[in-house]
Amino acid sequence: MSLNQFWDYLVPGVALGALYAVIAIGYTLVYGVLQLINFAHSEVFMLGGFGSLIVLTSITPAHPSALVSVLLVIVGLVVSALVGGATAFGLEKVAYRPLRRRGAPKLIFLISAIGASFFLYNLAGKLFGRDPLPMPHLYDNNVVLHLFGARVTITQLLLLGCALVMMVALDLLVNRTRLGAGIRALAQDAETASLMGVDTDRVISRTFLIGGLMGGVAGFLFGLNTQVSFTMGFNPGITAFAAAVLGGVGSIRGAMLGGLLLGLVESFDVPVFGEEWRYAAAFVVLVAVLMFRPTGILGVKLGRAA
Secondary structure, eight states, rough: OHHHHHHHHHHHHHHHHHHHHHHHHHHHHHHHHHOOOTTTTTHHHHHHHHHHHHHHHHHSSSSOOHHHHHHHHHHHHHHHHHHHHHHHHIIIIIEEEEETTTOOOOOHHHHHHHHHHHHHHHHHHEEEEEEEBBOOOOOOOEEEEEETTTTHHHHHHHHHHHHHHHHHHHHHHHHSSSSHHHHHHHHOOHHHHHTTTTHHHHHHHHHHHHHHHOOOOHHHHHHHOOOOOOOTTHHHHHHHHHHHHHHOOTTTHHHHHHHHHHHHHHHHHHHOOOOOGGGHEEEEHHHHHHHHHHTOOOSOOOHHHH
16 A cells, blocks of 8 residues: 555545544443443434434525535534434433333343334334435535645545534533533442432433434434435444444543544555455454453543543
8 A cells, every 4th residue: 555545545534433433422421321332322323314314405405505505514413413412312211211210220221222223223214214315415525625645525524523523522521511520420430429419310311412412413424425314323333332342431532532443444444355344344453452451442431531
């Protein structure tokens, strides 16, 4: 591989990794406060994509101007965030909170998560059809700059910018706000946090909401690059889950790092092994890392990491 080819694969790898990192944070946040793998998070991602698709399809003109394109992208981001956040918030209320109040075992939470995932998956297939749907044409995905000879497109720049803003905002929220202190307290010891006055239900529901907002936006950004379908959450969801495990489940910064690593592995694996090994190589790396460090790269609890 020449140096020019290296940059050609690095740029899309970083953009893809940023997307995985944003989704992986949703898994890590929920695990941090509930010690639960929320398998329905991939459907939150998918519904965020559909929410933006439906709204944008109804308001996008045939040939939007530059200013209109910017406004449409902002609308897409807001709508997908709201749909993702509302879905995750509703999931917590319906699928997990009743179990938590009854003191159900962790296995029951896991079964509820899988059931919610299947329900939303099939509901989307029923409501929106089984065929993939393209996003409306919001702008021409032109090259906006060259980085060491590699072309950087508008969509890649948008993805990187949104991911960076969300990750920095979340890091500040967790480390410098009262809600963030509550999230860290629950991650450390939920029972003690409750005795110390932390409103457990409020913190957990807002944690789901934050993860859902980020997952929904990721669904919209993913749909801009490909298409929107009821199956679109599967591969990104599984890879993002692997990224969360690779970085260390429960660690926000670990999820960011794991997502970026898997995005790069997935990108560079195509010229080396071929397109058919795109997803497999990422999991080979995951298994290799976990063999030597079972807790992941930054395998510490959310409360200590964030």
